[in-house]
Amino acid sequence: MKKVEIFDPAMCCSTGVCGPSVDPELTRIASAVYSLEQKGLDILRYQLTNEPEKFAGNPVVSKILQEKGPDSLPLVLKDGEVVNIGTYPANEELAEWFNLTPEELTKKPKVRLSLDIKSRK
Structure with missing residues (x-):
């Protein structure tokens, strides 16, 4: 099974919906x-702000950060090997790595919400 790790730059959140503007790439x-x-599937995402030990503890990531600085982030490893430096993988790449179709990565989660207004006082 493939393992993908994404090392994000320092930011307040991973979704891109915090702050004054939404970054569509983060979303x-x-x-x-x-x-x-x-x-x-085995995909992990680490934020420099919240998990600096993941960056320092990974020799590949640590070396790239020392050589290229924070502009090398995001950094993506697939099975421990660098596949992206400074950019996120496209949905097509992720789909290929995990033997999926790109459409499977854009499906919106279905959430069923039920309200019981009768029990409200």
Whole structure:
């Protein structure tokens, strides 16, 4: 089974919906990662702000950061090997890595909401 790790730059959140403007690339990758996680696939995402030990503890990531600095983020590893530096993988790449179709990464989660207004006082 493939393992993909995404090392994000320092930011306040991974979805891109915090702050004054929405970054569509962050929203896209967050949605794709969510879809892959829901399928039980091995994809992990680390934020420099919240998990600096993941960056320092990975010799490949640490070396790239020392050589190229923070502009090398996001950094993506597939099975421990660097596949992207400074960019997120396209949905087509993620789909290929996990033997899926790109459409499977853009499906919106279905959430059923029920309200019981009778029990409200």
